[in-house]
Amino acid sequence: MKWLFALGVVGLMLTEAANVYFIMPMPGSQRMRSIDVAYAIYTWRWPLRIMFGALCAAGAASVWRLDGWRRWMVPASVVAVSAVAYVVNVQMSADHMFRQPTVLRLEPASRNRVALNRLVVGVNVNGDARAYPLQFIGYHHQVRDRVGGRNVLVSYCTVCRTGRVFAPTAAGHDETFRLVGMDHFNAMLEDRTTGSWWRQANGEAITGALKGTFLPELWHLQVTLDQWLALYPHSLIMQGDSTFATEYAKDYAFERGTSRKQLTGTDTASWHDKSWVVGLTVNQRSKAYDWNRLRRERVVNDEVGGTPVVVVLGRDGVSYFAFRRPDSATRFVLRGDSLVGGERAFALTGEGASGRLVPVIASQEFWHSWRTFQPRTQQY
Numbered sequence: 001m002k003w004l005f006a007l008g009v010v011g012l013m014l015t016e017a018a019n020v021y022f023i024m025p026m027p028g029s030q031r032m033r034s035i036d037v038a039y040a041i042y043t044w045r046w047p048l049r050i051m052f053g054a055l056c057a058a059g060a061a062s063v064w065r066l067d068g069w070r071r072w073m074v075p076a077s078v079v080a081v082s083a084v085a086y087v088v089n090v091q092m093s094a095d096h097m098f099r100q101p102t103v104l105r106l107e108p109a110s111r112n113r114v115a116l117n118r119l120v121v122g123v124n125v126n127g128d129a130r131a132y133p134l135q136f137i138g139y140h141h142q143v144r145d146r147v148g149g150r151n152v153l154v155s156y157c158t159v160c161r162t163g164r165v166f167a168p169t170a171a172g173h174d175e176t177f178r179l180v181g182m183d184h185f186n187a188m189l190e191d192r193t194t195g196s197w198w199r200q201a202n203g204e205a206i207t208g209a210l211k212g213t214f215l216p217e218l219w220h221l222q223v224t225l226d227q228w229l230a231l232y233p234h235s236l237i238m239q240g241d242s243t244f245a246t247e248y249a250k251d252y253a254f255e256r257g258t259s260r261k262q263l264t265g266t267d268t269a270s271w272h273d274k275s276w277v278v279g280l281t282v283n284q285r286s287k288a289y290d291w292n293r294l295r296r297e298r299v300v301n302d303e304v305g306g307t308p309v310v311v312v313l314g315r316d317g318v319s320y321f322a323f324r325r326p327d328s329a330t331r332f333v334l335r336g337d338s339l340v341g342g343e344r345a346f347a348l349t350g351e352g353a354s355g356r357l358v359p360v361i362a363s364q365e366f367w368h369s370w371r372t373f374q375p376r377t378q379q380y
Helices: 002-021 035-043 045-064 068-091 136-138 225-231 291-297 365-372
Strands: 105-108 119-125 129-132 142-147 150-157 162-166 177-183 188-193 196-200 204-207 221-222 238-239 278-284 285-290 299-304 307-314 320-323 333-337 339-342 344-347 362-366
Touching: 002 035, 002 045, 002 068, 035 045, 035 177, 035 204, 045 068, 119 136, 119 142, 119 150, 119 162, 119 188, 119 225, 129 136, 129 142, 129 225, 136 142, 136 150, 150 188, 162 362, 177 196, 188 365, 221 225, 278 299, 278 307, 278 320, 278 365, 285 291, 285 299, 285 365, 291 299, 291 307, 299 333, 307 333, 320 362, 333 365, 362 365
Parallel strands: 129 238
Antiparallel strands: 105 238, 119 129, 119 221, 142 150, 150 162, 177 188, 188 196, 196 204, 278 285, 278 362, 299 307, 307 320, 333 339, 339 344
């Protein structure tokens, strides 16, 4: 019976530890293909807790009857298991470490308090433009809003350096999500209805009842707030929630790539794990553009999936854009804030006097993230 108690204690502690190990950045955990194992443990956590708890109860009386200090193993084990459970389920819980804003406040430019040189993820739906600064959404990981009469989910993963915007529609209905952890260094969200886990980098449900389905991705830009307001002067801008004032990034180290932190720092060389790329997916074909080369060339006329495209770095050196070219023969150059191809000129919104360039969703990411989730990607 004493062995039952020991087995129950070890089982409880391993169950709690496994719940966090596979879905948080622990040594080796993010390089395994272990998401289904992690989900199974999470799904069965209460039956496992009950089973191992019953073993503890069955053997506790036997241990308590032992002489001397050994009997105190019972209360000591209870304290140890409780401490592990608290650390894992409270202090190390992803949605406890990175909480949602208590209020989502957006202001026009006239009342904005965000510095104009901060990076934002910008969204424009049906003429309703809004900007979400990285310094805020990098902490919250996801922000839910309604833009142009449509529900949107604005997400950001600092470990992958990727901002994505989705319509939060799963299995035909509107859904709410919570941050549950990460897989291969990318943030995972859990939907409330089915408990499926979704990958932030591409909106795919990677395990659970909805595995293999995708959230619809919406067009967005990652640019400076100054650039965004030049394109959309009537935009609203997300302001920080005072509840999390101490959590928000005060400096520009992450945004400018000067941070050297293990998880979120940048490698300034090209094509290393923590190097920056801009990734495009067109006609189910993907291609990555090295940030260092993009900074040199400023405008790249290329093809992805047989479709002519142009990738552009703005004059500020940090805002980037991507469009479909009208045809392979048309090659663009950047003149001021206009893309000029032949005799036609287009604003960086894609609008021109003689038509409109179709925008392409482009994502700035760490190279390790893009190549992991786009394994067949080409490199420019």
